[in-house]
Amino acid sequence: MSTHTTASQPKDQQFPGNCTLENALEAIVNIFHQYSIREGQLDLLNFSDFQTLLTEQAPNFLNVCGRNHPGYLQKLFEETDLNKDKELTFEEFTIVLAKVTDDAHRIIHKDDRCKPDSN
Template identity: 40%
Template sequence: MTTALEKALATIVITFHKYSGKEGDKFKLNKNELKELLMKELPAFSSKRMDPTEFQKIMSDLDHNKDNEVDFQEFTCFLACVSMGFDEFFRSCPKLPLPGK
């Protein structure tokens, strides 16, 4: 039986590869692929209009090796930061039941 964490990890990998390689390197996200992923998979990013300068800042911050693409390692670092932000946010909320509990 697959655990919730195993399913979550598989979802991260599958989601990355759903968008990577539509253009160019199939193991990296270029600017257009990253923007599409953020808009479709993380609605918080699409709920506010991201101007080109703001998006370029995000891309630059994620692209540690400065190759103008985001590889899986860079993407997972980003997800770790987003997860930490969610954790901080939910620490200030009243006790909410976790999924599956």
């Protein structure tokens, strides 16, 4: 049995490497795990874990357009809990990250994030 490696990914390549995006991906996974082990099952975020993660890790971000109120966080949690089991898997949490990243993109470009997309 032979293993196949490509020139772009040597057999001894470690993840993450020294790339900024790879380091950011590792940080996201580590932050998720830091909060997902607090209560309930390992690798799942209940609402309390989720709320604590966002309020501790993104407090300034949440202040934009009043996103730091419990109603917003509850709605975001419920929207991304696809199987409605009241816990977020990492995959479901990536939906939160996509929404938050879109908000951050708008904020950086000084768009009015309080309005929905025009498209």
